[in-house]
Amino acid sequence: MKLEEAKKTFDFIFSELNKVIVGQNEVLKQVSVALLADSHALLEGYPGLAKTLTIKTLAQLMDLKFSRIQNTPDLMPSDITGTYIIEESTAGKRSFKFQPGPVFANVVLADEINRATPKTQSALLEAMQEHQVTVGNTTFKLEEPFFVLATQNPIEQEGTYPLPEAQADRFLLKIKVDYPSFDEEVEIVNRLTEDYKKAALKPVLNRDSLLYLQNMTKMIPIANDIKKYAVQLVTSTRQKKDLIEYGASPRASIGLILAAKARALIEGRKYVSKDDINKMAFPVLRHRIVLSFEAERQGMHADDVIKSLLK
Amino acid sequence: MPVKPIVNALKEARQAVMEIVIFNSVIDALVVFMLFLLGCLLLTFPTWYALVPAVVYALVHTRGNLKDVNFSKIEEKFPNLNEQLITVADNAKDQNEIIDALNQEVLQKMKEIRTSSFINFGKLTRELAVMAVISFIIIGSAAFHIKFFDFKEAVKEIKDFKPYQEYDVNEEMLRFEESQNLSEILGEKSVTELGQQQLDLEINPLKSDVEIGSVHDVEDRQFREVAPPEIKAVADVSFEEQIPKQYQRIVKTYFKEITKS
Incomplete structure (x- = not known):
């Protein structure tokens, strides 16, 4: 793929995203930057600004394995990384089998990451830094590409565990999601309150293409x-x-x-x-x-x- | 490994800019030289004096200008190469498909670079006009011998002005002692004082060369105002400055004795 084709691809991705997301062009661009840089992004914005929808739609366009983690204060690290469960075979033999957690995906949406406890946050952050998960004595490598796109709410402070600066450093970008403009908000209202046909999105990039584009990024x-x-x-x-x-x-x-x-x-x-x-x-x-x-x-x-x- | 075309193109571009910078520095130095040359001619300084500031200026100015020779100068003149030329130059040794594509693109755009774009024709025209005017002034001042100040004469006068040029005169000998004894200057008082006495002079004709009969009143004679050429005033030898040191005391003593007698 040449550079001109890469630009066309991204222009197409943005136009497809705009079928679902109104405005937020700079947010979409910055999320794409994080993906191309093979790193992670933290989206911060008030509720109802389509942070989760953006990431879900982007994952859909890229034909990547997507998983969502809804962080709550009672979320355990094993809920993220996975754990061993007892499995019984048809012969009646029981054995431990590793059940991968939601972190075993290409695009992981960690919603409201500041609501999870520091211990749970650190389990996710270990996966972000090393692209691997250790459960017991076994280390499991995560499939490439691997992105964590986390969201957090700036206004809810009670019952939250703000990310320490040392761990926030793991995110390449902290993307601020602002309110839409007046015209954009009118368009949003038109789409969601009227009989608006939901856009059928087709994947644009596959895993190999994305890896190639990540490599191309470093060549610039x-x-x-x-x-x-x-x-x-x-x-x-x-x-x-x-x-x-x-x-x-x-x-x-x-x-x-x-x-x-x-x-x-x-x-x-x-x-x-x-x-x-x-x-x-x-x-x-x-x-x-x-x-x-x-x-x-x-x-x-x-x-x-x-x-x-x-x- | 063959040298990439972009590397050669960058070298050529840099060389072209450097040549223009040196050319501009030479023209500037020439203007400075001519200005100082004019100054030297009007003040009758030796003409080679004009070379010194011109050479110093040329060296300092060229060095300063050469330090600024970089690809950003080219990018300023050609905005379509903005940030690309420097990127290509910094990554000339690397190779990948994107760098190669960028090299091709920049190479294509560099074909539009003309050496004449770096010459400031306005400034060059002004400098040439100034040089022409100064040349005419130089020719004119030389033809009409115009001088504001004669340096050579001034130097000569300074040299001549030195009071104790060749001798180490002993100031002790020149000290003048003031004295109330005026007899040394005026002579013996007993001799000069005549008082109210009548003075009878008796001339012995046998002992005198004066013939009384031929003594007449002074004739009124007309003197020529212009002295005949055979007569000229000369300073007495004794008053010449070039008295050797060992005789100065003798001369002074001589004049002292004269006044006494």
Whole structure:
């Protein structure tokens, strides 16, 4: 597949997604960036903004194994990873058999991840980092590609376990899902309150094509000065002590450049531009920096601080 | 391994930009040289003085300009190559299908690059006009011997101005002692004071060369205002500056004795 074909493929994916999701083009693009970068994304938004629907539809278009984990405070790690169950054969012989959990899929939707206990969160995060699951003494490799697309609600704080910064760092992107515009909301109302024919979606990408596109993403060249600009941006988060208490780690530098390459591929460009770095800086850095008291006192958000660092 | 066409193309582009930069620096240095040359001619400095600032300027200016020679200069002139040329240059050693495709694309766009795009014709025209004007001024000032300041004369005067040029004069000897004894200058007082006495002079004709009979009143004579050429004033040898050191004391003593007697 050539780069031009890759762009056409993604344009088609977005047009198919728009049959189900109204607006949210930037969210769709950023989720695609996470998939191409072979990493995970955390979607944060208020209830009812089609976060779950977006991920489900995307998985459907990519002909990938999809599973959903609805996180609740009583969810156990074995509910995610799977466990051994006793199975009785027809001959009456009993044996332990491993029953894989929902994590054994290509696209895992972890809904409301901040409602799960830290222990359950860590079980999922281990799978995210190492693409494998350990149950007892046995390690099971997860099938490639493997993505975790998690969602969380910013307003419900009671009974939640916010992801620690060290574990939020595992997500490549933290995608903010905003409210739709007025026209978009009218369109949503038209589709869901009237006799609107549900779009029949056909898979566009298969597993092998997606793996190939992930490989192609890494092939996109980047100029040295743009690479240095990206790294300098991340290091500046550690130096701006007046606004940032804890800056981003080198994982952010890797993620920023990968995300910029993925964005270039989606737009059909054979090179990474400075604009890619600037656009991807927000989803890559906003969950990796801890604002200082001074910044919070001034009412600044992570995005405001990141904006001040960009040149 | 054969060299990729893009590598050659990048080298050529960089070389072309470098040549233009050197050319611009040479023209700028020439203008500086001509300005200083004009200054040297008007102030009668040696003409080679103009070379020094021109050479220094040429070296500093060229060095500074060559530091700025990079692909971003080309991208500024050709926006359709924006960010692509530098990416290709930085990844020239790598190879994959995307880099190859990008190289082909950039190679195609580089065919539109013209060396003349990097020449600032406006600035070049202005500099050539300035050089032509300065040339005419130089020719004119040389033809009419226009000088604002004679450097050579000034240097000569400074050299001549030195008061103790060749001698180490002993200042002790030049010290003038003030004295109330005026007899050394005016002579013995007893001799000069005549008072109210009548002075009778008796001239012994046998001992005098004066013939009384031939003494007449002074005739009124008309003197020529212009001195005849055979007469000229010369300074007495004794008053020449070039008195050797070992004789200075003697000369001074001589004049001292004269005033006494």
